[in-house]
Amino acid sequence: MQSERTIGINKENPILASLSKSAANKKKKRDSLLNTAFDLFTNQGIANTSISNIVEQAGVAKGTFYLYFKDKYDLRDRLIRYKASEILGKAYTALEATALTTLEDKVLFIAGNVISQLSDNRLLLKFISKNLSWGVLKHELVQITPGFEDDVNFVEKIQEAVKASDVKYRNPEVMLYMIVELIGSASYNSILNDEPMPIEKLRPFLMDAIRSIMRSQEIH
């Protein structure tokens, strides 16, 4: 699960190789702080993680932290956005490998994929908690490391799929908003506390709910 802990950094990346040595070193420190912070945040909670903890485990000096982040919460927010975008990206990539055609099928596929990812990684779920909101997804999806912003924008892709859909919806934006909120919120208790039931038992109900929300929004 190394990929879970290494954020947006690939040591064989040719782009990175082309950076000057000092810039690479700089990036290394930054990434070390990000990865370490994610580790600590997920394993012991944000409130229980001090900047001292982070720099110590990351192997950099305390003052260095302030060269890259305003404070602990600045770092946290960047992580949340990055991780949320990562989840959706993975789901979208998986979608592209399918032959699904209708928007309803696509949305259900992505929803299911996201739920699977979250239930496979409870620490991640706990961390991004209920922050997987539409607002975050829509406006704040950013590449965490400057210089790598050229990745695909998954939300844009989804919006394109909406436009391309044969079936039209009253307000696709709102529809997706409600679906995202429902998934994020309802999954949370189910995955973490098995309340009101384990996620695998809840899953078909959620799928039904999503489908019925979409159908109620169809324009004929």
Add this chain to the structure above:
Amino acid sequence: MQSERTIGINKENPILASLSKSAANKKKKRDSLLNTAFDLFTNQGIANTSISNIVEQAGVAKGTFYLYFKDKYDLRDRLIRYKASEILGKAYTALEATALTTLEDKVLFIAGNVISQLSDNRLLLKFISKNLSWGVLKHELVQITPGFEDDVNFVEKIQEAVKASDVKYRNPEVMLYMIVELIGSASYNSILNDEPMPIEKLRPFLMDAIRSIMRSQEIH
């Protein structure tokens, strides 16, 4: 909106009048702490509120705090449960004044009423945030002040209404869970940030979504 900030204390309450002088005084201190804490929590956030802040504004000594609460989070949890129960109680009371008969109508009424309450009181919404979960509603609704536990249990009442309904549902528990999560989560951004739109514009969509979720769960 003073009533929003004064928790379970009614100086004309005959029960209270029958308490001994010292017991009444004790209650006064406790209530002062609760009310002050709610004020501070909602206005400046829990993380930014210290016990020192609370006792200072409440006009009691620091040690007194620990006579009544284990720590800041103990106090917070009691407040959340109490406030959540209060909201649902108000909605249920309003429901009783109507002539609605079907479960669908009743649920929609309560949902709408809760949304109205939350949008009328953004601070309260921020405080109970996304904590208006089914788990909290189902298991932890408590009267915050000892001696007043005899109030109606609203969740129980709702469950009775489910049983009494002519229309039957596949899994009413899950259905209500999803509805509560959807309302709590979707209202949050809409009310606080007008995202993706102001709550009054979002409201009909939410109602539709709730209705469609319920209909998809009907057993014929």
Add this chain to the structure above:
Amino acid sequence: MQSERTIGINKENPILASLSKSAANKKKKRDSLLNTAFDLFTNQGIANTSISNIVEQAGVAKGTFYLYFKDKYDLRDRLIRYKASEILGKAYTALEATALTTLEDKVLFIAGNVISQLSDNRLLLKFISKNLSWGVLKHELVQITPGFEDDVNFVEKIQEAVKASDVKYRNPEVMLYMIVELIGSASYNSILNDEPMPIEKLRPFLMDAIRSIMRSQEIH
């Protein structure tokens, strides 16, 4: 080991029976505090025992504590004196059941008996620690409960035995002082930490040392 925990109180004691009811009640509270404090002091240490702990477990109100003791250390000192006197008293009683005649034999018997008592009750040893000093024994042996001071004074008895001894010593007082200090101090580490060896292996060396000290003080 009830007797270890009940200090100088015998509920069938006729003296006590003759006390007025309120006086008995008063004594009960006092004894409860003493017994509870000894329990807590030995089991969790004096520093970790608060007056709150004591009164709570003793079942009396906080203010009541101050009716009987100045503070925690006042209580502790009374306990130490009482317990030290109790140990010596037991040893002396056991001595009386023997037919030993010489002072050397008697002192060695008492020393051995005290060591046995201490090693049988490590908590007690820890509590009176190295406080089993001659000063305490000589000047401060008191009955812990007022009204029971008429018990035998064991130190006096020992001094009588010294006088009655055929063999005379240069300075019996100093000799006994050194013996008491040696026993108290040397036993401590041996019993609690097996350092430099377990008490049962150390015991013969100690007996030899005591005997040699006594012999070196003989006057011929």
Add this chain to the structure above:
Amino acid sequence: MQSERTIGINKENPILASLSKSAANKKKKRDSLLNTAFDLFTNQGIANTSISNIVEQAGVAKGTFYLYFKDKYDLRDRLIRYKASEILGKAYTALEATALTTLEDKVLFIAGNVISQLSDNRLLLKFISKNLSWGVLKHELVQITPGFEDDVNFVEKIQEAVKASDVKYRNPEVMLYMIVELIGSASYNSILNDEPMPIEKLRPFLMDAIRSIMRSQEIH
């Protein structure tokens, strides 16, 4: 008696001179804390000395304390070990200036020298109290300041002297243990309270006792 209060720091020390400026500064803070703490501990007792007291008088910030010591007791333990080692070291150094040959003479000399040091410095005696135990002497003698660990190990030297002695003893370890305990314990009351007599009057009795203990352990 300044040397009693200044711990292991010699401003003319060439080793120190070779340290970097910041390292020297660091050491200065640490030593300031140690010296101040010893002052306060001896003059007003450990229990009555708070970390606030120490840092205030030492002229450093509160947080600085925790850069060097875990807590008050960590500091205390380091001081006790250091001071105990210092006393024995002085006694041993004095011994080397004599022409004494037998082990008995050497032990008696060291005992006398230690007693003199303790009676010259009652505060020090009170501080290390009865902690001058064989266990401490044997296992925990440490140099308090890092970088100065190369001093002679006095206990080792004594053990060598035992081996080199013509006269052999049954169990030299136990013999020395008992002697140390006797000196530490018997001196305490005598020096601090003149009980059972002032130390100078007690001294010959103690010497006799030590000699007799040693003789009783001789192997012929």
Add this chain to the structure above:
DNA sequence: TATGAATGAGGGTTCATTCAT
């Protein structure tokens, strides 16, 4: 850029003591 020793305000918590009942 990078460091890490130093800071000191402020946190939570405890607890001996008081005093009105």
Add this chain to the structure above:
DNA sequence: CATGAATGAACCCTCATTCAT
């Protein structure tokens, strides 16, 4: 005598932030 709610000073300890190197 007995109570126990209330006190508030004092405690230990953390930690974000700074700044000379």
